[in-house]
Amino acid sequence: MTTITSKLPSVGTTIFTTMSALATEVDAINLSQGFPDYECSPELIELVNKAMLDGHNQYAPMGGVMQLREQIALKTEKLYGAKYDPATEITVTAGGTQAIFTAICTVVHPNDEVIIFEPAFDCYAPAIKLMGGVVKSMELQPPDYRIDWGMVRKLVSNRTKLIIINSPHNPTATILQKEDIDELSALVKDRDIFILSDEVYEHLIYDGATHHSMARYPQLAERSFIVASFGKLFHVTGWKVGYCLAPAYLMNEFRKVHQYNVFSVNSAMQTGMAQYLADENVYLGLPFFFQQKRDHFAEGLKQTSLELLPSHGSYFQLAKYGHLSDESDIDFTLRLTREAGVACIPTSVFYSRCTDHRIIRFCFAKKQETLDNAVNRLINFKL
Helix, strand or coil: CCCCCCCCCCCCCCHHHHHHHHHHHHCCEECCCCCCCCCCCHHHHHHHHHHHHCCCCCCCCCCCCHHHHHHHHHHHHHHHCCCCCCCCCEEEECCHHHHHHHHHHHHCCCCCEEEEEECCCCCHHHHHHHCCCEEEEEECCCCCCCCCHHHHHHHCCCCEEEEEEECCCCCCCCCCCHHHHHHHHHHHCCCCCEEEEECCCCCCECCCCCCCCHHHCHHHHCCEEEEEEHHHHHCCHHHCCEEEECCHHHHHHHHHHHHHHCCCCCHHHHHHHHHHHCCCHHHHCHHHHHHHHHHHHHHHHCCCCCEECCCCECCEEEEECCCCCCCCHHHHHHHHHHHHCEECEEHHHHCCCCCCCCEEEEECCCCHHHHHHHHHHHHHCCC
C-alpha cells in the first residue's frame, strides 16, 4: 500500500460535525452547529427558482454575477461609506470559508507568520499551515476576551505577513471597539502586513453598537481582505455563497487562486440573491430579529444554574459551568447532549492548546419553540 504523509496530521473531524451527529443519534436539540432551524424567505426561494427557469444554469462569471456584485457594492457603501468597484474589487465565493482559505493562499508564503486570536474559528490555522506559514496565536481571556495590543506588538516580527481578525467573533460573541481599530491601525502603519477580516456576522450586532468593519477605515481597507456570508445574511448556510472585498491589487491576486480552486459559484442562486438584496430591509432588520432571540434565550437560561457571558454579536451565547462541575468542557457537553438532550459546543476546541475555561457555546439562531424546549430540558436536568 502506498503511504501518504499528511499535510495536516493533527486535524480530525471537526467538533461541529461530531456534535451534530451525536445530537441526531440521541435525538437531542441541536444548539451546537451554527445554522438556523427555520426556513429562509419564500421570496428568495421563488427568485432563485425563477432564475433557474429563466436559464441561469451555466457557469457564472469567475468573479461572480455582476448584478450581485453591484448590489454588494451598494450595500457596502450604504453601511460603511466605502466604495468598492464591482468589476475589480468584489468576488463572489463558495461561502465564507472558501474566501478565507483563498485569501490566506493569496498572501502567505512558506515561513510567513500569521497572527490569529484564540479562541479562533477552526478554518484559519489549517489553511496557514497548508501554505507553509507559521501560526502565531494569542489567547484571549474570558469574560471579555479583549485583545491585549501590547502583547500583539510583541508577536510582530519582520516575518509577520497577515493578521486575522473576526468581529463579531465566533465563538465569544464579542465585537471590536473603536480603540481596537486605533491600535490595529497604529500597529500595521508603515509595515508590510495584510489583514484578513472575517465579518460573516456583520449584521448581527446588538444593543445599538457599531460594526467596525475594515471597510470603514481607508488606512485599513487598503490592505484588507473582508469576508462576508450570504448564508448568515439570508439564513441559508447550506447554499454556501459568500463574498470577498479587497482593493484591486489584492483582488487581482485573490482571483488567481479563486479561479483554480472554485472558478465560479452557483449562477441561479447569485441571480436570485441579487434581486433579493436590492431591498435594504433584508439586512437592516437583522439586528432586531436576532436580538429578540438572544434576549429570549438568555432570559430562559437565567432559570438554570449556568452563568451567562455577554453576547454583543453573532448568534452565539456563551455560558460558564465551572461552579457546577469539574468535568472538562468536552465531557460536559457530551453529557448535556446525551443526558439532558441539548447539544452545544465546548470552547476549548477553538484553542490550539485546548485551553479549557469551563465555558460552552450555544447557538440561538433557532425557532422560539426550539429555544424554549432546550431551556426546559436544561432546567429539568440536574446540572
